[in-house]
Amino acid sequence: MAPAPSLEHVLEKLDAGLPQALDRLLEFLRIPSISTDPAFAPDVRRAAEWLCRDLVELGFDASIRDTPGHPMVVAHSQPGSGRKLLFYGHYDVQPVDPLNLWDNPPFEPRLEDTPAGEVIRGRGSSDDKGQLMTFVEACRAWKAVNGELPPGLVLLFEGEEESGSPSLRPFLHDNAAELHADIAAICDTSRYSDGRPAITTQLRGLYGEEITLRAADRDLHSGSFGGLAANPLQILCNAFAGLKDANGRITLPGFYDGVAELPEALRRDWDSLGFDPAEFLGGVGLKDPIGEKGRGGLEMIWSQPTFEINGMSGGYTGEGFKTVLPGEANAKVSFRLVGQQDPDKIQKAFRAYMAGFIPADCEISYKSHGGSPASHMNISDPAFAAAKQALTEEWGRDAAYIGAGGSIPIAGDFQQILKMDTMLIGFAKDDDRIHSPNEKYDVESFAKGARSWARILAALA
Missing domain, CATH: 3.30.70.360 (Alpha-Beta Plaits)
Incomplete structure (x- = not known):
């Protein structure tokens, strides 16, 4: 199906404005918003102020909300008649140690050519400032084309994710009525290991x-x-x-x-991903799976x-x-x-x-x-199918529903406190070196991530 004319123009606007979008991201990345180290508390707040200012200039009703720790940034677009979407990201970053293993200073981000393509190099480029800004840039292009922001959006940006989110649950409880939406989206995950787009639907x-x-x-x-x-x-x-x-x-x-046992429909989807346990383990110098006998490789790391x-x-x-x-x-x-x-x-x-x-x-x-506890999303919600189709159209490959072996507690918090499921849609890659020296984010991930969100917003609208 051909995109609606306005969406086509939004995608063209994103392509034309990529150099300026990268400049904004590099400016954001220069702020050393390390939440775990009290010495960087002023910088964490400066990052919140930078983000809030950008959202206000874009037309959001945005504000900084103080907590006992680092502040939240909350923003709203105008109400709409469609479904309300909450988008979450975090603007704090991991510490940079060991500093001597960085090829360049971690808060002097730059664009680099690599054999695999151009990348954005710097702390927070993938986790999570680059991912966060894919959504903001999609909203920016949307407004430039349509004259207004996508309606019915709530943006929640946290400054303590890398330090355990001590203020998050109390903040959700205290502001549940304001933050509640029909569905949430989180952009703090990766594509599947073979590069195809993915929606994470369950977390251990x-x-x-x-x-x-x-x-x-x-x-x-x-x-x-x-x-x-x-x-x-x-x-x-x-x-x-x-x-x-x-x-x-x-x-x-x-x-x-x-x-519960893995549903057969999901098992077939996972089997189609072609996961090879020996190849996966080979990347760390192993070859033989160790786990409950009779279980598949993805089943062991995603659903057992x-x-x-x-x-x-x-x-x-x-x-x-x-x-x-x-x-x-x-x-x-x-x-x-x-x-x-x-x-x-x-x-x-x-x-x-x-x-x-x-x-x-x-x-x-x-x-x-x-x-x-673990988190399991209800993929019968039509938003999941709409987002999956939008991702497929953007990347030219069938998007997949996948699991994750790790934990993203906020997805469970949204279920328990705000009573809504979450689409976990991220564009990072396994080699982005998050939490490690020389963190990077592919320019392709950034550009096509923003285009993906534009398609998803159009599909949900």
Whole structure:
């Protein structure tokens, strides 16, 4: 189907205005809005002010909203008769360490030619300023062509995403009536690994725990005490080993409550993506999948729960050798959650399970690192099909519904607090080096991302 004339003109406007759009992005990227470091708090606010000013000049009713931490930026376009859309992004960025691994200063962004095409190099280019600005630029071109912004938009831009979003949930609760929309969109995800456009429709949740197990009041000589005294490292190893059976299935009682089998229609879609576990693992020097037997590769990382030991320490780990039984051992573990798994319920079950391994003269303590449930979007909402078709038309490849092994808690917050599903549509690539030195965002991702949003806005209108 040919695009409507106004959409065709919006796309032409985006193409013609790409150099100016890149200049605006580079200006935005020069602001070191690192939210985790208090020394950069003035810069985080400066980024919020830059963004708010740009939105006001564009015609949005935009304002900075203070929180106990870094500010939110909220903007509205004029009301409309169609469905209301909330668009979310974040303007804060990760720290830049180690600085010596950057080829150029991280907050002196630039355009670079690479063998794979032109890229925007600098901290925040992909995560998330470049992605955020794809939507803003689509709105800018829309207004230039149509004389007004797309109606019924709410924009929410956060300044604490990279530091755990401590102010976000209270802000959503306090402003639920203002922020509520028919559907939300988040541009903080990637295309599928083969480059095709994608809508992420499910995200695994997370529960993390830090464990300290204390035995003797000091490290002990293994010759004098070995075989008699409790070894906290061995105790933790025994407990963790029992959490998976020979087939890789997690044995924690009640763990699979709320875990549904993958629907056949979605399984067929995922199978069509041609994912090769050996090729995927080959990129990190491995080849053999480790997981529950009988599961497909994408199923393992997108729709199945996990238990992982993230780190262990205790005893002597320095140079040479020291034959001791540690007096104390520490471990960090995490569970990736799917379906309706309840982080609080799993925490209670895990701690009860661990208690069965602890000798009476030893002491175990925990430090919770929080938890969030998985998120599953209702793709029967016609907005998903409309957005998928719009992406297909822009990229010339069939867009895919995909999952994500990681967690984006705000998608769940939108479901729980604002009572709406989210289309997670991003244009990043796996090699964008987000959170790492030399972060980049392809100019193609930026340009076609803005064009994609223009198509999606037209489809939803």
